[in-house]
Amino acid sequence: MNNILVYMLSLTLYTLFLLFWGKNGFKKTNTIRDFCVADNSLDIFTSIFTFTATWFSAVSMQSVTGYVYTYGYITILYSVIGWFLGASILIFAANRIRQYDIMTIPEFFKVRYDSNILQIFGGVIIIACYIFYMIIQIVGFGFIVSELLDIHYNVAIFSIYLFIVYTSFGGLFSVSKTDILNFTIVLLGLLVAATMIIKDIGSIQTMHLMAFEISDGSLLNLSSNPLFPPMTVFTLGLAWGLGTAANPQYLTRILSARNKKTAFHMISYSVIVMGVLYLFLMILGIGSRVIALGSDVIIPTNQVLPYIIKYIIDSPAGGLIFISVIASAISTANSQLILIASSFTHDIYSKFKRPHLSNDHFIYVARIIIFISATMSLILSINPPESLLLFGSYIWGIFAVTFLMPLYGGLYWQKATSQGALWSILFGLLTMAIWYPLSQKSNFLYSVHPVFPGFIMAMVSFFVVSLKTQDKNTISKAMNGDAYEA
Amino acid sequence: MNNYHFIIGLPAKTIFLGGGLYLLSMLLPTILVTFLRKREDQNNE
Numbered sequence: 001m002n003n004i005l006v007y008m009l010s011l012t013l014y015t016l017f018l019l020f021w022g023k024n025g026f027k028k029t030n031t032i033r034d035f036c037v038a039d040n041s042l043d044i045f046t047s048i049f050t051f052t053a054t055w056f057s058a059v060s061m062q063s064v065t066g067y068v069y070t071y072g073y074i075t076i077l078y079s080v081i082g083w084f085l086g087a088s089i090l091i092f093a094a095n096r097i098r099q100y101d102i103m104t105i106p107e108f109f110k111v112r113y114d115s116n117i118l119q120i121f122g123g124v125i126i127i128a129c130y131i132f133y134m135i136i137q138i139v140g141f142g143f144i145v146s147e148l149l150d151i152h153y154n155v156a157i158f159s160i161y162l163f164i165v166y167t168s169f170g171g172l173f174s175v176s177k178t179d180i181l182n183f184t185i186v187l188l189g190l191l192v193a194a195t196m197i198i199k200d201i202g203s204i205q206t207m208h209l210m211a212f213e214i215s216d217g218s219l220l221n222l223s224s225n226p227l228f229p230p231m232t233v234f235t236l237g238l239a240w241g242l243g244t245a246a247n248p249q250y251l252t253r254i255l256s257a258r259n260k261k262t263a264f265h266m267i268s269y270s271v272i273v274m275g276v277l278y279l280f281l282m283i284l285g286i287g288s289r290v291i292a293l294g295s296d297v298i299i300p301t302n303q304v305l306p307y308i309i310k311y312i313i314d315s316p317a318g319g320l321i322f323i324s325v326i327a328s329a330i331s332t333a334n335s336q337l338i339l340i341a342s343s344f345t346h347d348i349y350s351k352f353k354r355p356h357l358s359n360d361h362f363i364y365v366a367r368i369i370i371f372i373s374a375t376m377s378l379i380l381s382i383n384p385p386e387s388l389l390l391f392g393s394y395i396w397g398i399f400a401v402t403f404l405m406p407l408y409g410g411l412y413w414q415k416a417t418s419q420g421a422l423w424s425i426l427f428g429l430l431t432m433a434i435w436y437p438l439s440q441k442s443n444f445l446y447s448v449h450p451v452f453p454g455f456i457m458a459m460v461s462f463f464v465v466s467l468k469t470q471d472k473n474t475i476s477k478a479m480n481g482d483a484y485e486a
Numbered sequence: 487m488n489n490y491h492f493i494i495g496l497p498a499k500t501i502f503l504g505g506g507l508y509l510l511s512m513l514l515p516t517i518l519v520t521f522l523r524k525r526e527d528q529n530n531e
Binding site (some may be wrong): 073076077080081084085087088090091092095204205206207208209211212217220221222261264265267268269271272275 | 492494495496497499500503504507508509511512513514515516518519522523
């Protein structure tokens, strides 16, 4: 059968499944809490699926595979290991944050610091960052669909728009339900892809020995690539790790879990599952390079995966791998749309317009915001960034320099004040904004990711300003979560 | 290639350093959860 026909058939089947699977989520969403945090009711099974599906995005699927294919295992040092270490920090958030009766992370700033400005500012940061981060998902989807179905990129990106808007309209219930389907497809797709590659080459050992031969060791060594000096590897990993720890899309999953124990196990089990999945991606990247005997084959990293499916896998199984890439992009993008809608409606709109929004009005406004923000991301995706992995690290970096200190400091340090949190956000952002243009002019500065100086400034200003702005009410007001969950 | 020691075809340095770091980062959340839950149980007692 013609491969394009296989891909189209796979996409049609996936669409039908998604439509059927997602419709129940709509019925369950009646309140603001349903929409934002699925009524804090998700069991361990659903929590793991929604956590992993949100995590495993186009960056994981396409950029990690593409970079492993091009640069080898050193990619894992500054991406996946950074993410996993960030997940470890999330455990500390899960340990405390559920004591607060909140539905969004900016709402935590309001409850903990008694500051509307921090809540609104937090909401604005979430909206801006996720509108830009969704570009990665749309671009990832666009590349694979346009390449494999042989249609124009602009037409391809429009089709993801329909998927993500549909699955987001039903709130987190709908997203978490479709995440079960999406992550199952990702899991199966990668398992099949890795198995086919190994079968083709013979064994993992042969794959590595051949990779060593064709690249003179550079694909396998962790220190041989001049493009990634140790400082770059360290600071890029730091950007991803700290960004993961402060990222509302994971923190919201902690809130949507049924209880603290579920949240703990969701994170720990999910990281183990993903640890196995990234091994499949590594096999896909290195193995494809070996099969292509490709030290001379130069493909832009973003287009490596479509190339692998089209020319290396080149079988009907490619249909499953094709939709697994699509599922990874959709399951992350729809989750981010929910966060944009929740933040706008709960953290910003309700402050200015209607102090007491009804459930129906909230859901109505949130759906309009889903529509508007998805459209904005779609328009911005027409001219995609060159490196999705680097682009993503800047956005994760913004979360690291803005949310990390106010969040963890607020959870664990009684002396943290609202002024400390506010100045930490401002100094962190300012440092990143100054460092980035400077780094374009100097090789040394370029090797240091802007998040490194940004985070140091955010941390110093958080502690210094908090200590300078203590008053006698600070500590008594601090840590007074609503004892929502003991 | 003669200067290298290979394990499943990978240079020994890559598998021990990279693989070790990978495994540790993958298991760290589980270790932390075990530690925090144990401490919580002790506090409850």
